[in-house]
Amino acid sequence: MNYSFISGEAARASGELLVIPLFEGETGDKPPASLAGADTAFEGRLLTAATQEGFKGKGEQSFVMHAHGKLEAERVLLLGLGSRNKYNPEVLRLAAGRAAKTAQRLKVRTLVFSVPETQDAIASLRAVVEGLELGAYRFERYKSSAKEEKNAPKLTTVRLALPGGVDKTKEHDQAVALAQRVAEATNWARDLVNEPPNVVNPEALARAAQDMAKEAGIKITVSGRKEIERLKMGMFLGVAQGSINEPKLIHVEYTPKNAKHAKNAPVALVGKAITFDSGGLSLKPSDSMIEMKTDMAGSAAVLGAMRVIAALKPPFPVHAFIGSCENMPSGTSYRPGDILTSRLGKTVEITNTDAEGRLVLGDVMSWAIEHKPAVLIDLATLTGACVIALGNYIVGAFGDHDGTMNDVLEAARAAGEEMWRLPVSELQKDALRSEVADMKNSGERWGGSINAALFLKEFVGDTPWVHLDIAGPSVSPKERGYLGKGGTGVGVRTLVEYVRRRATQLEGSEATEAPASKPARGGKSKA
Known part of the structure; x- marks a missing residue:
């Protein structure tokens, strides 16, 4: 996959799938900027729909919604990370893996990933990249159907949005390269x-x-x-x-x-x-x-x-x-x-x-x-x-x-x-x-x-x-x-x-x- 960083709100970035990881409780009155920006574009319908479907940011929860032209992205995917107090990068690595599998199912080529704010930004960034790469893995060499799907769309481009106020440095580039x-x-x-x-x-x-x-x-x-x-x-x-x-x-x-x-x-x-x-x-x-x-x-x-x-x-x-x-x-x-x-x-x-x-x-x-x-x-x-x-x-x-x-x-x-x-x-x-x-x-x-x-x-x-x-x-x-x-x-x-x-x-x-x-x-x- 090819990785690049974007500046500004993730909700404004172009791509087929916008991924927003969320901790439990962040779908309430004060959502993080990544979710707030997307929900504003949806005129409040994103959070409403997610809540109706029972999405609360719990571990292993996912919610997908079509953007219907409200975003640059075609769809938005919310990923549950569970309690922030129990967070470690492996939680995000597993969630990113789910995002990669969802992208495969939707035949997505380009993905925008909003990296959540955590205590160790570099470790979290590595977890995102590793999770996406590991989650996209499939062993189908001996399946006839795999030959038929050889030319099917695959996830090849990932745009990473760092948390608000975090400027990209050389260390971020090195973390992505190592993780990959x-x-x-x-x-x-x-x-x-x-x-x-x-x-x-x-x-x-x-x-x-x-x-x-x-x-x-x-x-x-x-x-x-x-x-x-x-x-x-x-x-x-x-x-x-x-x-x-x-x-x-x-x-x-x-x-x-x-x-x-x-x-x-x-x-x-x-x-x-x-x-x-x-x-x-x-x-x-x-x-x-x-x-x-x-x-x-x-x-x-x-x-x-x-x-x-x-x-x-x-x-x-x-x-x-x-x-x-x-x-x-x-x-x-x-x-x-x-x-x-x-x-x-x-x-x-x-x-x-x-x-x-x-x-x-x-x-x-x-x-x-x-x-x-x-x-x-x-x-x-x-x-x-x-x-x-x-x-x-x-x-x-x-x-x-x-x-x-x-x-x-x-x-x-x-x-x-x-x-x-x-x-x-x-x-x-x-x-x-x-x-x-x-x-x-x-x-x-x-x-x-x-x-x-x-x-x-x-x-x-x-x-x-x-x-x-x-x-x-x-x-x-x-x-x-x-x-x-x-x-x-x-x-x-x-x-x-x-x-x-x-x-x-x-x-x-x-x-x-x-x-x-x-x-x-x-x-x-x-x-």
Whole structure:
């Protein structure tokens, strides 16, 4: 979409759809200027009609009315934001997503969006742009009807009206550019998740990563089975051995051009990339298997984030590590009862071949740790237990390094992705105790998501680490705000925001540590 700013009243701007977000109670005697201007043009009929239809500005409420020549716009859309006291930018992001879906339904090309007055104008502006871009997303590549609608009108132009008294600055332009870049990367990740498993297999995922890295101008290395064997990733190889599709080991590297910054310890991002998970010989039921093309959502989020991170150019390296394979049943599959040897040399008794993600992650994470990162964050659709605990929209966050955990949670909050910290308790460690190996890959049913996190913890040593279990939020079961049914790209926004904040902190500390410049000697300057 193309974005521009307009000055003056939004009600006077030309466009096919005028969007006015409203907090609860703002349809009363003293409406905000954006609504007052539109209602005046309607000679009071807009508010009257909205009130008659029960619109009060409550969360998720919408009201559309044709302008009948009263406005420059053809229609006006009122969006409910709920209570102003409970406002955060995610509320506006969801509302903007509803606006984009309404624009699609009405076949609107040009939209005018009145940005509401809030405490953080820049965050709200980003939320509007991200919501519009994410809400306009549709995955219909394989629908015949989509080919017929290829030339149908689409939302391509957005005019943004800032609150009264706010002058546009360079910061506003930067916010729009960042929001658009983040949303586009998230939609790219959604595409990867939504593609069928006969299209996105490990080789195709590696090609997508290579194309992304080439476009972003960053280094990528893709290795096959021989390199995985050389690295002694026995757990990864065990999972991969049942599929005819060869495994791929992907390493993406952003390195600052500044030699001093390039020496800083990197941030390591690890994404689970099981492109299809049948459960292996511990076969899943058919109903549970149908969505297992999405078991690579963690890797999609990591790669999507790297697209943006390369453009942000933080003053430290950022590495992405991905081990991709399929978990399939065959005569060569790994079996319950097998003992696999990890890259670290720890032996693992297999009690459930459907607990495969942690095996691949364990080997890849131990390899990532060898690159001496300052912090490691992994994203994985790891456990159904986490979905049972937190539902479809909340990410489970695990880790025992409080500082890193708080930084990730704050980044998630700012990005509008809800996360909840869960314990990594040693009390559950007995569940992974094996009689014949160093540990089991799966324990009892109770505390399943904690058990999985404890397994991963064995492979990170003392490095500050956060594990994000995205099994629920990686796929939306229904339309909600900017979400449609299918892949969500969850994690992209949080990772980008985490790196942005870390970059700001490092740049601030460097500025503080820089020695003050010495005053020039003498009182005269040379002409």
